[in-house]
Amino acid sequence: MSETLGNDPALAGLAERTPDARRWRLRAETPLVRVARNFAESRVAVFGLVLLVAIIVAAVLAPYISPQNPYDLSEIRIEAGELPPGAVERADPPRQRFDIPIDPAAPGVQQLALNGAAPFTVVTAEVLVSDPERIEVRLTGEPAGAFAEVGRLRIDGVPRGAELTVGEKHSFRSFWEVPGADLAAFAVVREGGFEGTFELEVDLRGAHGEAIMTHWLGTDSQGRDMYSAILYGLRISLSVGVLSCLFAMVIGMSLGLVAAYFGGRVETVIMRIVDLQLSFPAILVALMLLAILGQGVDKVIIALVTVQWAYYARTVRGSALVERSKEYIEAATCLALSHRRIVFRHLLPNCLPPMIVVVTLQTAHAISLEATLSFLGVGLPQTEPSLGLLISNGFEYMMSGKYWISIFPGVALLITIVAINLVGDQLRDVLNPRMRRDG
Amino acid sequence: MTAPDTAASAAAALMELSGISKRFTRRLDAAAKIAQLLGARLREETVHAVDDVSLAIAEGEVVGLVGESGCGKSTLGRVVAGIHQASAGTVTYRGRDVAALEGRERMATALAIQMIFQDPMSSLNPRLRVAEIIGEAVRVHRLVPRPDLDDYVADLMRRVGLDPDYRKRYPHQFSGGQRQRIGIARALAVRPEFLVCDEAVAALDVSIQAQVLNLFMELRQDFNLTYLFISHDLGVVEHLSDRVLIMYLGRIVEEAPTEALFGDPNHPYTQALLAEVPRLEPGRRIFKPITGEIPSPINPPPGCHFHPRCPHAMERCRVERPALRPTGPGRFSACHLNDEARG
Missing domain, CATH: 2.60.120 (Jelly Rolls)
Known part of the structure; x- marks a missing residue:
């Protein structure tokens, strides 16, 4: 009933005057606003989002909010090594x-x-x-x-x-x-x-x-403030995760879309490569690649992109196959629009909702994968410790009771991944067409 | 509205199809090929969606294409609209082979033939605003100067009965009838000469159907349009068309001017179809459905495709494919009974 009323120009004015007027205006909202409103319905997800934003802000602003630059060796005193959480670091006594x-x-x-x-x-x-x-x-x-x-x-x-x-x-x-x-x-x-x-x-x-600073999370064996190291480690972990995901998404999505749109031999070749790629455990492929490439942020990103693009290709192909068969694609063909325009302007935007979910969850996966690689010692170099490397560095002190060197970066990693997953799960619910309640 | 009443006036034909076939083949994948080597009896499956169809449509004519679901009428429409490539045969537009056109002419021909789709839900890109849906092709092909585009779109929306104030809205904010009007405006935006309407009103409420059909007729006069109107609804086709084609399992079985066809159907299939049209008549009437199912186009019956369901089937029907022969002025039918009667 409301549907036919809302679209009749003669009755639209009437609707504005009814107590329901607020609802009528909501009908004109953009898909983005609708997604945001549905997203906000879960408190846990909003909490996750707030947490995630806080983590990202903390990581971005790390140089301004951390008490110490853990990469600047002149700021680090080995005398302050292995201080427990809450300990005050003091300068050499006079x-x-x-x-x-x-x-x-x-x-x-x-x-x-x-x-x-x-x-x-x-x-x-x-x-x-x-x-x-x-x-x-x-x-x-x-x-x-x-x-x-x-x-x-x-x-x-x-x-x-x-x-x-x-x-x-x-x-x-x-x-x-x-x-x-x-x-x-x-x-x-x-x-x-x-x-x-x-x-x-x-x-x-x-x-x-003289008191220099209080190490609320203690220090590691080198005298690095753990809080600062975690902030800087988050920076590296997040940027490696996000960058590798973006590259993997661009590559995977383009290939998946092309496979779904053109079909035939192109699709066969691309999708068999995807199958091949996905049949190997990600960690194994990444380990082999890093063994060949060596250490470094760029190499870790290359390895992560290599093991992750196939997920995107497969996901996007699935939704693109569905969208491809819809008549608006035929209409675009009929309007003599170019293949590129049809693929990227008509097909791609309609395949995005599931991609957003995959990107969020894969970012969490990429971060934990990078942490695993760094923990195993093949990931990032010691000069740019990510969370995984911090955990690895502290691991050998665990048995001597110096839990904080390893535990706190681990907790930071855990919180980050949980926050991303909370957001991703709710996005999946909101963007899933089967669960969509059109307002 | 004086439409040419014969398909034979091929000289004046705007659109001509000759020997069009469209086959969909499911190729065997690697696993199937290996299985075949090991002795499995797997074959490539080919669907003959359209089987050797020839027809001509004159300028300004409205041709109705009628058939059961799955008989290939939508596929034929898509071949005409250039969405599918024909597997065999040629499509000629204004006397020129469409497949052989290049560059500018190819583009002009593609835009001249537009299609209106069945499902107004899926035929509009849900991510685009109405103004962009209607105006995109115009903007991309530079049919209208950029500053005039807004006015052009607004004018089109008015022409199809939409309020231009709604141009910033998304498709999901419209009702089915309004969406179909958006689809029509999108097709009209590129100034077509020929519209293929694929079940264009089938998904609409009856009251809305009438509005949209009337819109089609108004536009026909305003824009001098030629229609290929595909439908399973005989009432709609009778109301609209100058000439009707009846299609069965990929083949055209009868072709006749509307009045002649509805007054005196020749082909047994047409007779059966018309007999079952629900009518407002006093008294009870018992419907006798055509016996049997429409056969699978993967394994069509030999000879006349209709013979397994035809009450008049003879031995010849099982063996020989009947050709589409003239049976009267502007009338064609593919049935062996006509030969028997004559001979």
Whole structure:
């Protein structure tokens, strides 16, 4: 009823005035709007789409939002390797050296010359000799409390036979290791007294370096921030997946359309190649190809295109065969339009809905295939780690409890693929003509 | 409307087919060939959709082509429209062999012969807007200057009874009758001289059928069109045609001016068809269907194709193919009974 009403120009105006007017206007929407509206009916799919968009934005904006450029070796400190998630990376603690000249014959107060940066700005030493066998040393430093900031402390230059009242001598080397708090007051003791002057060489390090950043997802063995590495890895994984899919789609779709449109021998040749291609496991073909081609982003893309174009060719041929037999193609032939125009302007757009689904799902497949190849070590080079390579790199640390190096890139890969699949599944439902509810 | 009443006036023929056959062959694939080598009895299957058909259509004439489903009438229409290549025989348009034309002339002839399709759902590209469906070929072939294209399309839409305001819509937003009008406007856009209407109203409601048929008749006068009107509906053909061809299993069995054919059918098949047309008549009437099924065109019966179902079949009908012979002014029939009567 509504169908005939909606198309009658005389009644169209009436329809505008009815409470149903909103529905009437919806009837004039483009197919794209209709697909979008049907898509939005599934909350899970919308969630997947939002997630996917967020992932893509994060990957694209990686250089701006990641705390570290994991490819820039000058930003990476191997000292920060294997930090657990949430650990704060600190710079090297400050190191300071000073010498305390001691003359048993002339005790007194002296200001020491500092060498290096922090924790002290001024250190004053008071040398007291109350007993010929015992020399007391009292240090006062500024700022006050800096003694607590001292992490490691070594004192060298203790005369032969003498001992310090604090700390312990290194088992075989000449210096003494002393807790920082004990530095304020100690004594040098030597049975039989001291002969001449000597200098105590104090070498201290601050307890904490300056905080550089917090690694919320930890770091890998090279000291790379995992969060940054995952963002950059996503970039590579996504671009390899999308690029290879696009190339494969263009090649596969053209060949599939040509096969369906022209039929005969052309179709036989193309489709038998497709059958041949699809009868080999994708991973096996890709492995062999990469073994021949070597590593590199371009080579991985070539390998992925080679193993994937056949899916597109087969899918598009199926829908093109159906569309080909419809009368609008005959009408186009009758209007003396060129083959190219008929194939790409009439046939192709009508074969697109199933292709969109295949592209989404194949992108997820390409990403996981690339991850597999990289995990096996034949994919991308170490200098441009994708998610798969990150997982592979972290895998050897799994047994030592350093789960984060491998798990987090794996989780990122999982989320990406799940998001793409959620979107693809809903697209399949929306674009499937059998399930289409024409509005 | 004075149409030439004989097919024999071949000199004035706009479109002429001679000895047209169209065979569809399903080739054996590699697996079948191997199976055959191993002794399987597989043969290439050939469908004789159109079998040695000759006809002539004069300018301005409306020729009805009638037959059961699967008798090859749509295939013949497509050969005429240039969508299918004939397997044998020649199609002549304005005295020139269509297959031998090149370049500009080939294009002009292709555009001069247009087709209206049966299913208004599938005959319009669902991805294109109406304006593009109608205007594409005009734009591609540069039949109208680019700035005038919009007006040209709007004018065509008005001519076929569509509101030009709807030109930005998609086919799915129209009813069946409106879609058929879009299809007609698309064909008219390239200024054809000859329209092949393949069951053009079969998929429409009866009320809409009448509107579209009237539109065809108006357009015939406005554009000086010649029609080959393919239908299984005898009523429609009677209403519309100057001359009627009856087709059975790939062959033309009878050809006659409309009134003569409906008044005095010659061929047994035509007689059987006409006898079963439902009519508004008082009293009860028992329909006697033609016995048997239409035979498969893969294995057509020898001799006269109609003999297994013909009440008058003789020994000769099983052996010899009857030729299409004149039986009266402008009338032809392919039946051995005519010879018997004469002889």
